Amino acid sequence: MTESTETVLARVDQDLDKSLERLFALLRIPSISAQPRHAGDCRKAAEWVRDELTALGFAASLRETPGHPMVVGHDESPAEGLHVLFYGHYDVQPTDPLSLWKSDPFEPSITTEADGRRIVVARGASDDKGQLLTFIEACRAWKAVHGTLPVRVSILIEGEEESGGANLMPFLKANATELKADVALICDTGMPDRKTPAITTSLRGLVGEEVEIVCATHDLHSGMFGNAARNPIELLCKALGSVRDDSGHVTLPGFYDNVVVPSDTVRAQWRAIFPDDSATLAPVGLSQPAGEAGFTAIEQIWARPSYEINGISGGYEGDGFKTVLPAKAMAKVSFRLVPGQDPEAIRAAFRAHIRAVLPADAKVSFTEHGASTGFAVPEDGPLLRTALDALGEEWGVPAVSIGCGGSIPVVAEVKEALDMDSLLVGFAQDDDRIHSPNEQYGVESFHKGIRSWVRILDAFSRR
Structure with missing residues (x-):
């Protein structure tokens, strides 16, 4: 200087x-x-x-x-x-x-x-x-x-x-x-x-999706149709849950193609600032990172792609109780993407996965909510x-x-x-x-x- x-x-x-x-x-x-x-x-x-x-x-x-x-x-x-x-x-x-x-x-x-x-x-x-x-x-x-x-x-x-x-x-x-x-x-x-x-x-970039599953033509009485009729909330939960496995890994084919792990030098700098996961998670009342095994919480946030369910609804959500078997269920999900991932390819893979795991009598539709690259x-x-x-x-x-x-x-x-x-x-x-x-x-x-x-x-x- x-x-x-x-x-x-x-x-x-x-x-x-x-x-x-x-x-x-x-x-x-x-x-x-x-x-x-x-x-x-x-x-x-x-x-x-x-x-x-x-x-x-x-x-x-x-x-x-x-x-x-x-x-x-x-x-x-x-x-x-x-x-x-x-x-x-x-x-x-x-x-x-x-x-x-x-x-x-x-x-x-x-x-x-x-x-x-x-x-x-x-x-x-x-x-x-x-x-x-x-x-x-x-x-x-x-x-x-x-x-x-x-x-x-x-x-x-x-x-x-x-x-x-x-x-x-x-x-x-x-x-x-x-x-x-x-x-x-x-x-x-x-x-x-x-x-x-x-x-x-x-x-990280972003893919936003809204997914809706419809089964029966209208809401049904669960006593009269329970077991016999498909439940779209159950199907939606199973389908969304199958996008991530127990190790935190996203299961969509090709999801991690071209994803690069930060250099050892950069990871060492991050570990010096965040020596353990509590520095990242404790302030919000959490203790264990939920993403891929082998990466710290800050690495999962800063350098790894993610899949999250941002909102889900269906059936009766008011006060009290109603024994309804809903005709449809809806969820909003997002993917945070790192450099090297193609947002539209991720969107297509997600839609193909949901369609593949749904049974007969379940109709699915999607609404996109933006996309950007890492x-x-x-x-x-x-x-x-x-x-x-x-x-x-x-x-x-x-x-x-x-x-x-x-x-x-x-x-x-x-x-x-x-x-x-x-x-x-x-x-x-x-x-x-x-x-x-x-x-x-x-x-x-x-x-x-x-x-x-x-x-x-x-x-x-x-x-």
Whole structure:
């Protein structure tokens, strides 16, 4: 790291209170994208981001979509060199139930925890306003000290991530030439613990399915037809149960084709952070991992594909008791997929399996609920190593590559529309309560997040 970068870091420290004031100003805007009555607030948040970028010297503008506007900004003060596209979102989740909030969700405050940790409490504090501002504030510090940024920077902030993001992919495709860069930087992830910085290098994809089994033409009296008539709930339970064996292994043919086990180096890093399964399962009241034997709980979440039954219904579900033999039963299931798995091939294999195990008199239908592929950054990627080293310098602990059991659709969309890989660098914590009442973001996460981006941009400029 150069002396000039130390000066930028000092500026970050000096201006932290002002950075927090700007964060509070953005958090006060109730930009709930899923609720039509907040459409004006979403535009207000977009305008706020645009104005901040413009004040920093970015060529920034609002871009209209059929939904909420996008914010796009470009700073190309270095005419050559690495070009990064930073992505974040200004919209937030609804606040319900309000009764569980300890304070107004759109009147941010800083509170001190019992352990002395200071946190910002507000809707959007962690997801994603605090996170996206870590990058913008890093750019602000660079500009304040040097007048320019060390690399070419484009910024894309969307306003519908929390409500499906239907307009992002069309926007990326329509503006691919303008938005194309060397790498996308996404700050919508977290750290595995309070002290260890991380880059999320793998995400699981998703296949969602709804399956319905119908037998008789109508509900039957169980005393008059029990034993003689097929019971669709029983058939559904047996069929769904047969998709996984007693060792936690998914039984669909070809399910594990092309699934790669993480390297010994990566698994060792994960074991150092999660030395036993209790660190993963005990906080939710569990003790034994339920997935494939031979993999720890965190490996089952981050690096192995899964099959889950998300909901099941049929027959009488009201109060009291009714001796009904139902005509139909329904379940919603999902598969979380790792890189190398084909979502549509998994969907087809699941449907074929269910059809094969059902007897006569059972009719089955399926409804699909989306599909996406898994994502992975190559372990030997040069920018990955550069960013990990920069994070380690800031936090004083070697940064690690981690996985994520969920899906972040923008990663696959950026890859498809712009043919760009992404680096997912975030500073959230597991107890930030994102999407829940009393959402929070640590002041340290915010402060060191800004400093981390300063170091990453500097490292990128020297690679």
